[in-house]
Amino acid sequence: MSEAVSEPDLAALQGWMLAACTAAGGVSEGLRSGERDALEVSAVVRGSRRLSPEDRLAIYAKGYLARLLGCLRAEFPALRALAGDQVFDLFAQAYIWARPPASYSLFDLGAGFPGFLEETRPRPVESAGSPDAVPAALARLERARLEARHAPGVETDLAHRPIDPVSVMTTPDLAVRAPESLRLLRLDFALVETLAVADRGDRPAVPPPGETYYAVARSRYRVRVHVLAAWEHAFLQACGTGGVSLQTAAGFAAQACELGSDEVWAGLLTWLPLAVDAGMATVRQGH
């Protein structure tokens, strides 16, 4: 097998190959760029009549892009349905080239995609609800759905039990906390219908602007997106995964939304049992 070729340092060889296969623009760009000049492809990679050394590297380069694109398509199906395949792939390809993966887990690949879409908006200074902000908002909601699917949830939490409205009012020392699977967002668009249409396999319309509070929660291993009132959102934010007393969370919600304490407590009476059932919160006795 040996061709009496001097053996390059393993790190240099691997750095050369990875850079060539993952460069923006593909292998030809990767091989052209300056830092790869030290190694000549035909001196490093064996070619054949069927495939040149560049062809062989290109198989890996195509696989790299296809694999990562496939993951982003699977993770953001609603954004893909809204934008169309061609535009989505342009977003996704730009992201992959700008932020190549650095984690062993493909689950981490899409974590920065919503932020990247926000940073690369054509008109980032326009007011909230401008149409070019839709992709980032929708991506944030889709990413939240994925994270809610993977995180520890209420299903295996032995302390998670239903609560009835009477207990909310009559148990003096209730503590409430948010499960790790809960994601809370405030977005500038009404996106529930967008998700529903895309989940049915149809192409959604551009969503209308409108400040909306969301909870993405998991219960019985089903992830659902809930639209919340501002005080409900504030209440869950106050809970945190560490938990606080029900009094504290209710007080925070009232203060944050400039509501009367009685108003929040009246709302909690009916909403909290539903929120617990939906996996948005866990309530237990004792602080």
Added chain:
Amino acid sequence: MSRLGLPNLGDGVGLRDVHFRHLLDTPPQAWGVDWLEIISENFLDDHGFAAHVLDHVAAHRPVVMHGVSLSIGSADPLDMVYLRKLRALAERVRPAWISDHLCWTGINGAVSHDLLPMPLTRRSLEHVAGRVKAVQEYLGCPLVLENPSTYLEFRVSQIPEWEFLGMLAQDTGCGLLLDVNNVFVSAFNHSFDPVAYIEGLPVDHIVQVHLAGPSDHGAYLLDTHDQPVPEQVWPLYALAQQRTGGVATLLEWDADIPPFPDLVAELAKAKDIRAGRAPHAEPVRPAARVATPPPHFPGDPGL
């Protein structure tokens, strides 16, 4: 027969999310498989439905943890965060063994999520052997390494892959996962004799065989796991089983995944072949080897 203290688990398939519902809704005695293999990375950070299904499956069948991100050949330091999670998952699942690939997946902190080929030299053998020993010590069990499908060879390579794997196994005590589909793919892509490859491996280190279907790209074969096992692979499988005296068989299917019963039907061909019931799958005899060109799809122009 037991190798490295590891049992012959029988015939299994990969655990994929499209089959989760089927496995929960079907009594385990009707699954039709002896064991299941997981892609470790799909479960390391998943505490949701996938974890629930895995616990159910592991309660009823042996499970093997098969990884794609160990990057045992990389010049980067071992990823201890990854290894810690791998060990934690193993403590929960109690796998029959833990496997990964002879490859590297990234360097300088960047990750390709691909199984990239090693330069097959004495120096890289030493490098990989040191890391295999470190991983085995950390995990407290033998690591099982699979031959990857490859699409390029480095000019600097001095050692055939099967000899490299053999020396690695002898030096470190690691097990080998012989993917006969990968042998078929790489043999086509690099024009070597797949029979020589299988016969060149140290048989007492082979603990598992992989089966899968690649796709034909004309000038090369691509390891896509998206179709039935091609007929050229079955004789290689028969040879591997003949040489080993019988080791665990796993059918991989990762794209265009069919319903679970169809997977089981494809897997059943392995049993037929071991029983000598498939006439096209006679083990390739050494005497016939010289006259047997590397397997190829019709119309291949050759190298």
